[in-house]
Amino acid sequence: MNRFRQATGLINMNIKQAITWRFNFLTSLFLYPITLVMYYFLWKSIFAYSGTDIIKGYTFPGMIGYYVIQMVVGMLVWVEVDSHMSNQIRKGKMTQKLLRPLAYLPHNLIGAIGIKSIEVVFYAIPVIILGIFFFKIQVGISAIYFIPIMLFAYILNFMIAFITGMLAFWMTKISGIISIRRTIVGFLAGAFIPLSFFPQSFQTMSSYLPFQYIQYVPINVFLGKYGALAVGKLLLIQAAWILVLYGIYKIVWKIGINRYTGVSQ
Amino acid sequence: MIKEIAKTWDIWKKGLALDMSAEMAYRASFFFIMIALITNDLIGPLVGYLIYGSSNGIPGWNFLEFLLFQGVMIFNFGFWHAFIGGVSWTTQELINEGELDIVLTKPFYILANIYSRSTDFHGITEVLVGLIIMAYAIVKLHLFGMNLIPFALLMVMALLFLMGISIILGAMAIIFVKVGALQSIIWTLNDLVAYPLTIYGTGIRFFLTFIIPASIATYWPAAVLAGKEPLSVAFMVCIPVLIFFLFSLVLWNLTLKKYQSAGG
Numbered sequence: 001m002n003r004f005r006q007a008t009g010l011i012n013m014n015i016k017q018a019i020t021w022r023f024n025f026l027t028s029l030f031l032y033p034i035t036l037v038m039y040y041f042l043w044k045s046i047f048a049y050s051g052t053d054i055i056k057g058y059t060f061p062g063m064i065g066y067y068v069i070q071m072v073v074g075m076l077v078w079v080e081v082d083s084h085m086s087n088q089i090r091k092g093k094m095t096q097k098l099l100r101p102l103a104y105l106p107h108n109l110i111g112a113i114g115i116k117s118i119e120v121v122f123y124a125i126p127v128i129i130l131g132i133f134f135f136k137i138q139v140g141i142s143a144i145y146f147i148p149i150m151l152f153a154y155i156l157n158f159m160i161a162f163i164t165g166m167l168a169f170w171m172t173k174i175s176g177i178i179s180i181r182r183t184i185v186g187f188l189a190g191a192f193i194p195l196s197f198f199p200q201s202f203q204t205m206s207s208y209l210p211f212q213y214i215q216y217v218p219i220n221v222f223l224g225k226y227g228a229l230a231v232g233k234l235l236l237i238q239a240a241w242i243l244v245l246y247g248i249y250k251i252v253w254k255i256g257i258n259r260y261t262g263v264s265q
Numbered sequence: 266m267i268k269e270i271a272k273t274w275d276i277w278k279k280g281l282a283l284d285m286s287a288e289m290a291y292r293a294s295f296f297f298i299m300i301a302l303i304t305n306d307l308i309g310p311l312v313g314y315l316i317y318g319s320s321n322g323i324p325g326w327n328f329l330e331f332l333l334f335q336g337v338m339i340f341n342f343g344f345w346h347a348f349i350g351g352v353s354w355t356t357q358e359l360i361n362e363g364e365l366d367i368v369l370t371k372p373f374y375i376l377a378n379i380y381s382r383s384t385d386f387h388g389i390t391e392v393l394v395g396l397i398i399m400a401y402a403i404v405k406l407h408l409f410g411m412n413l414i415p416f417a418l419l420m421v422m423a424l425l426f427l428m429g430i431s432i433i434l435g436a437m438a439i440i441f442v443k444v445g446a447l448q449s450i451i452w453t454l455n456d457l458v459a460y461p462l463t464i465y466g467t468g469i470r471f472f473l474t475f476i477i478p479a480s481i482a483t484y485w486p487a488a489v490l491a492g493k494e495p496l497s498v499a500f501m502v503c504i505p506v507l508i509f510f511l512f513s514l515v516l517w518n519l520t521l522k523k524y525q526s527a528g529g
Contacts, residue, residue, distance in 0.1 A: 031449050035456040037469075042323075045464040050320040176297025183304045192308055197315040 029123060032071055033130055039067040040135065056196040061136060062223065066194055068131035069219045072124045074191055076116060076150060077157045077214055081108050082181070085165030086174045094260060105249065109158055116154065142224035145231040152238035153218045156210055159245035160185060166249070169256035190216030210241040273377045280381030299390045306339045306394045309459065325463050325493065329405050334461055334487040336399030341420070341482045342455060343391025345427040351383025352376070353434035353448065360438050365524060376432070376517065403490070412490050415499055419486040422506045426481050429506075429513035430454070436513070439520040454479045461488070478505045 047053075047060045058066060088094040100107055131137040164181045168174050186192065188211035195206060195216045206212050217234055220226065226234065310332060317328040326334065356379055359365040368378050403409070430451060437447055454477070462470050462484045473480040485502050488494040 027447065027449060031453045034453050038457050038459065041464045041466075041469070042460050045324050046316065046320050046322065049322070049324040052320075056319050171293060173291045173294035174297070176294055176299070176301045179301035180297065180304055183301065183308065187308060187311070193312050193315050197319050199318075 029126060032127070033134075036064075036067060036071065036131075036135065040064055056194065058194060058196070061138075063194075064135045065131070065137040065223050066219055068127065068135055068137050069222045070191060070215065072127050073150070073153070073215050073218050073222075074186075075119060075123055075127075077154050077218075079112070079154075079158050079161040081112065081158060082161045082165030082168075082178045083175065084108070085162070086168040086178070089168040089260060090172060092261075105162060105253075108162070109155070112154075112158065138224070139222075140224040142226070142231075143222055145226070145228070146218060146222045148235060149218045149221045149231065149238070152235060152242065153214050155242050156238055156245070157185070157214045159242060159249060160210070160214075163245060163248055163252060166252050166256045169259045185211055185214065188212070189214040190219065210245070213238045213241060269374070273374065273381075276378065276381045277384075281384050284384050285386060295387075298387050302387055302390045303394055306343070306391055309335050309338070310398065323461055323464060326461050326491075329402050330487070330491045330493075331461075332398055333402035333406065333408075333491060334483060336395050336397075336402055337420070337423075337487045338395070338455075338459065338483040339391055340395025340399060341423045341427065343388050343393075343395050344424060345388070345431070345451075346391055347385055347388025348380075348383075349424065349427050349431050350388075350451070351385055351431075352379050352428075353431045353438065355379050355383040356435035357438040360524075365439075369521075369524075375521065379435070406491065408490055408492075412492060412496075415496055416486050416490040418503070419481065419489055419499060422503050423482045423486060425510045426478055426506045429510040430479075432513040432517050436516045436520040439524050455482075458483045474502055475505045478502065478509055481506050 043060060043063045047055065047063075053059055055063070085094070088097060094104075097104055097107065102110070128137075128139070132139060161178075161181065164174070164178060167177060171177075188206065188209065190212060195203060195212055198206070213234065217238075221231060221234070313322075313328065313331050313335060316322055317331070322328065323331060356365070359368060359379070368375055434447060434450070441447075458473060458480045462473065462480050465473070470480075474485075481502060485494070485499060489496065489499045
């Protein structure tokens, strides 16, 4: 019970922080759909010019659905834990966080859920509604599977970012590495173009990596490309990857935390 | 006038040396940020490669021409990142701290002074990536004709447009004090012109050429060099860019008069 109260307290605190940034939310809510307009015309012209109804498994409405839902998924899996860690380590501010009753990783993970819940209300739902009205995306019953898949996708991306963040134990500034992490994970996760556009050999390789389970798989689950059984299997794979990354975290944290002195640089 | 320009150059050089020494304090970080920018810049050409590998691509543009387009975009936005864009966030920083007054008391052009504080060396990497991609496409497409002259002119216009946008954002910082989110305007504009204008209908094409002439930063130089647009139209496109730039300067001067140095 006590643990539960700790967690809800943390979530509340982060919700309050997120609301103070509502102006940013409103601006992005207004600006991001403009990018969708670009994707709409881009693919409309590509489909027309190619004279075909299906490209790499996507119809034109399916492709637009992909980009609309990518916008939601991309926002929901967005993590900044590595930049926070890097700042805290550099400025010696991690000490006070380490003294908290909850361990550092769950403290950050649970806190982030507060921010994410705000984003679902102010961002994800409005974008999906915009998508249904303006871009005529189809939302089927399979959208229910989207919730657990999305939760695991977030934890997966969080773990990758957390492991990146631990590099700050060895290096003073890691903003470059964080940016590389964002771009490469995003590209391999299908944030820019569906993975079915990649060469076959690359897709095979990609199925042995965790990245497609962060965006490509959740997007396609939302669009109803998987049945219940397949979704169950995907959840298991996501869980397995989370466990693997958790193992890596345990080892690296043990070595890294010994290097942390609490002195700012 | 010449004396003033020489002075601007001098101040700019001093600012540059200061920024550079700050960067060199974290050399490893500088290196990784460069790699990060290169990776980021290569996403556009890579996505293009995947699109052209799976379809007929963008109407009227083959893959090499699309690479030329991408090179122009990466170069211009890289130049903006390195030397132009900083003006909007430097202004914002100065205002938030209530420090713009210090700049105002200096016996010199305020904008030039702010520019001298706003260089971001990392952007030079992007300028180079853009140059390499452009050069590759130009050589492969044998585009060594007379079109290179209007191309150069349009590239200058592109930088004037990007300067205009940054000055407007700087002016907005003076009015609204906090404009963090407004910075994303530049990324949204970049997204809108990230593919050749030919994908749009007449309405959006007109808007992005004559109302907010963002397409000058990507489409027009590449289209003219690749011989896809007549020169007469290309010259016409310069007019809205010049108007836009002048408008930004007027707005800047007007808002500066309203500045109250409250901080925020």
